[in-house]
Amino acid sequence: MPFSNYFANFTFLDYLSNVLDIVLVWFVVYKLLMVIRGTKAVQLLKGIFVIVMIRSVSGLLGLNTLSWIMEQALTWGFLAVIIIFQPEVRRALEQLGRGRIFSRNVMQEDEEQRRMIEALTKSVSYMAKRRIGALISIEKETGMNDYIETGIPMHSYISSELLINIFIPNTPLHDGAVVIQKNQIAAAACYLPLSESPFISKELGTRHRAALGVSEVTDSITIVVSEETGAVSVTKNGDLYRELSSEEFKKLLEHELLKVAESDDSSNRWSWRGKKSDG
Known part of the structure; x- marks a missing residue:
């Protein structure tokens, strides 16, 4: 299916809902970044970014072993993040329960x-x-x-x-x-x-x-x-x-x-x- 035909059957409401969806996702990401700003989680995000870049480059260059290792790191990294940054995750959930993540007091x-x-x-x-x-x-x-x-x-x-x-x-x-x-x-x-x-x-x-x-x-x-x-x-x-x-x-x-x-x-x-x- 050509990419140009993907939007052929879209109505105005479809376009509006997609735009709203993208805006809300970016808003959530932005607020989450504000929550972790100044914490150790910032360094974690930098590390994840480096792993993603290595995974992409190794895939393009055909470095299968390195690519597999990076893929495993990303697959199991989520669990490791929860364990290592348990205090930060708990604090973010507490703020979410108080309604403080999406509104500044x-x-x-x-x-x-x-x-x-x-x-x-x-x-x-x-x-x-x-x-x-x-x-x-x-x-x-x-x-x-x-x-x-x-x-x-x-x-x-x-x-x-x-x-x-x-x-x-x-x-x-x-x-x-x-x-x-x-x-x-x-x-x-x-x-x-x-x-x-x-x-x-x-x-x-x-x-x-x-x-x-x-x-x-x-x-x-x-x-x-x-x-x-x-x-x-x-x-x-x-x-x-x-x-x-x-x-x-x-x-x-x-x-x-x-x-x-x-x-x-x-x-x-x-x-x-x-x-x-x-x-």
Whole structure:
């Protein structure tokens, strides 16, 4: 049967149902990818892709033994996946039962962001008063996995007590940056790229240069607490905003992470761009 004749007897409803079928399949695949993003299952998918490619190439080249081995790996791999990734599979099924795979709980995410902001504000205020040096980078749209891999994995719930404890001098994790990813402390003692800008003030140290450096290559928000002065600074998009008060710091995070709309009243309008440093 010629391929051109396959669609000859299709009605409009047939076309519509096929298109809807394809769209729904892609939607399900996309949502599943969002569920496993950032987990060990991502590496598994890469491995499966490599096996499929080897299976296809070996079949074309007539490498029968290799092709058979890859075929067996794919045939029995599904069972192995269920056994190895049993916790991830269970978590995905639990989320499906709660209806969280196909719908984002915006209110819950907003509440998590607010808890993170409160923890950051409390910990930064504590460290600033006691001149405890700190460097914290918050991932936004641009992935920071390259920098997370340079540190010590934590994947911990964010609390002010934990953040303070990490940066206490002479502790194993205090030297380096904390990277926050998806409202969790992904890793500590991470290395961030230093800015090579010649316009940076000589009075700024390595933490500020690292904060500026990562802000030049990502859209992250990076917080610096000076060990010498206790001053709180923030970098974003290659700009440095220095000597922020606790109130300004909290409003900054709310503005950037919660996208709080500015008040129509100009007297109540607050813009952290007014604190921008020249270097």
